[in-house]
Structure formats: C-alpha cells, structure tokens
Amino acid sequence: LPSRQTRPWVLICAICLDFFTDPVILGCGHNFCRSCITRSWEKQENRSCPECRQVTQRVMCDLKQREEEVLLRMETNLREIQCKLDSVEQELSELQTQMGKDALTFLQVKR
Numbered sequence: 001l002p003s004r005q006t007r008p009w010v011l012i013c014a015i016c017l018d019f020f021t022d023p024v025i026l027g028c029g030h031n032f033c034r035s036c037i038t039r040s041w042e043k044q045e046n047r048s049c050p051e052c053r054q055v056t057q058r059v060m061c062d063l064k065q066r067e068e069e070v071l072l073r074m075e076t077n078l079r080e081i082q083c084k085l086d087s088v089e090q091e092l093s094e095l096q097t098q099m100g101k102d103a104l105t106f107l108q109v110k111r
C-alpha cells in the first residue's frame, strides 16, 4: 500500500489510486470518484467512508452542486451590492437636489 504521507490525497482517489474522475465529497471530507464510491457502497450495507470508515449520514455532497451553490451565493451578493449601490446613488441624487436648493436659497438671500 502506498504511504498516506506521500499520496497527494487532494488529487488522488483512495480507491482506484488514480486522479479523480467526477469527484464527490463525503460528509467526513474525503473525496472519491463517483464511480468508485458507488461501486464501493454497492458491496456494503452501511455507507462508510473507505478512507476513514466514518459512516456518512449525509447523502453525498456533489462538488458540482457545491460549485453551483457558491455561484448562486455570489450572484445573490452581487445583487445585494447592486441594490446598495442603487440606494447610495439615490441618496446622492437627493443630496445633490438638496444642495442645489440650498445654493439657490443662498443666492436668493445674498441678492
């Protein structure tokens, strides 16, 4: 068996010892190829992690789904920022209107 220390676990699947193809992440945080973990789970009753034997209660969290979640959150944040920008712009234009009025009053007083 290859040493745990030398195996670049981030990129290599612990089941096929090859680069991930369609990687999925388990509740414990370990990654495996979707096909590898599916095959491994077909043989066992409880869905435990082949790496640390921790039983995952959670359904596999798909990395692609995660990516979509992050993108969605980014989009929401962007929309919120846009909203804030709009309100600041609104405030600014109100302020400018107010300033215009003040300048007008000032001119009137001076005259």
Ligand SMILES: [Zn+2]
Binding pocket: 013, 014, 015, 016, 017, 018, 020, 021, 032, 033, 036
């Ligand atoms: Zn694999």
Ligand SMILES: [Zn+2]
Binding pocket: 026, 028, 029, 030, 049, 050, 051, 052, 053, 054
């Ligand atoms: Zn694990």
